[in-house]
Amino acid sequence: MYTKDAQFQYDDIIRHQNSVEMGRPPGSILADLLTANFEKTKLKGAINEMICYAGYADDTFIVCSDQQQTKHMVNLFRDADTNIQFTMEYKKDNDFHFFNITVQQRENGTVQRSAYRKDMWDDIYMKLNSFCSISYKTALIKTLSQKGTDMYFQYTESKIIER
Template sequence: MLLCKPLPPTFVCLPLPDLTCHLLLYMSPTVMANVYMGYFEDMALGSAPLKPTMWLRYVDDTFILWPHQEDIQALLDHVNSIRPSIQFTMEKEKDNQLAFLDILISRTEHGFKTSVYRKPTFTGQYLNFNSHHPYSIKHGIARCLQHRAETISSDTITYHQEMVRLKNTLCHNNYPDSILSTRRVNSIREENETKKPPTVCLPYIRGISEKIQRICAPYNIRTVFKSESTLRRHLVRVKPRMEENMTKNCIYAIPYSCRKVYKGETCRPLKVRVEEHRKAVTKGETEKSGIANHVWMEREDHRPLWDEVRIINRETLWKGRKLKETAHMLGHNNLLSKPSIELNAIWTPLIERENLE
């Protein structure tokens, strides 16, 4: 088995055959690295004195079968001599076993046997069943692990051994025994592939989301839930924090000196939209801005407080931004702007409660 180290980004700059400059401009570094490794493998194996009977690569891990009596070290030296920047390391089988990705390959008298491989550092910890997540996510974890056992296990005995191990692991994470289906996952998946109901994605709120799911079920509407508040969202900041007035896709509020409030939404940076309002007020362009219209109609003590502009919500999708803008307008008596869409009255009690909180 040959294990290839991760490819450095410089590989995307190396010349490749039969690729135009136009194609290079639009390929991601990951795709380019994979393309180059395909070219590199053809070149390396084509010039090798002795060739393996099997060479399978997934990203930077390669599995090979070596049928020759000569030491495989010669192949490793040959591959490493082609490009100094691409160096392979090698791991040989031990006790007739070799791990490749999450598969443990074992040599037997009758051929090869495969089973699920776990690293020595595996702790058996998965998402706890009592955590605040939709049931579908927890059920999906169990189904995914069962599918892995079914796909990787080469025989029935190995599959049943893996299922016993899996049940014990999930039990330690407070999963009920009934969460693992007795039916094979592939047969269930074939049935589900023929049915493609409409799907709606909603934030997960325990108690409310389950009721919505039951309401949608008779109408053949599939509900998918996502967790809005996660540790990653609160703690991890991949991008540097930018100034608030440069925020895009937001719902904003502009207060007046007369204690009225203007609320709106924009897909552009907030600074750009506020500057448009300011210019409209200065030039008296009342038809372009509701803020300018209020200032010029009332005139006395109805000044926008530009320094107190704030963001009250964010939403990337246009439709969702319109809905959130409307929701923030409901229940406010001192509002100047009008909702851009109509919202069903069934949501009013929930929205009012959220606004009060």
């Protein structure tokens, strides 16, 4: 395991943990490094066979040609490292959610993207009066503004191109 026997201190007590939770600072960095390593080694051949493959940190967006290829790809991911838990979601009613985007496949083969918010979404990224640097707060505002501009004012159709 990559974080086996990791110790951390909380409330003046030293604790032991054998994993890193996603959402914690080291989790996303480790996930990004491990995924990049898998993509260049154990999964390279399979990735080249995919219709579409894109990823960010621990999330991967894959378009397969059929169910058999999908199952094969999931097994390859799971076999790449038995200490890492891989899960998969299928599209439902031609919709698929990836991060905060809904990808909808149209009958003509194009896809349309739109904003997606989970049911538990409370519209709060960070409280304005939180004990956080003003530079983080302004960076968040700039990032969200740019994301909104990119999502709503640019061309929002694209075609999945088969290799």
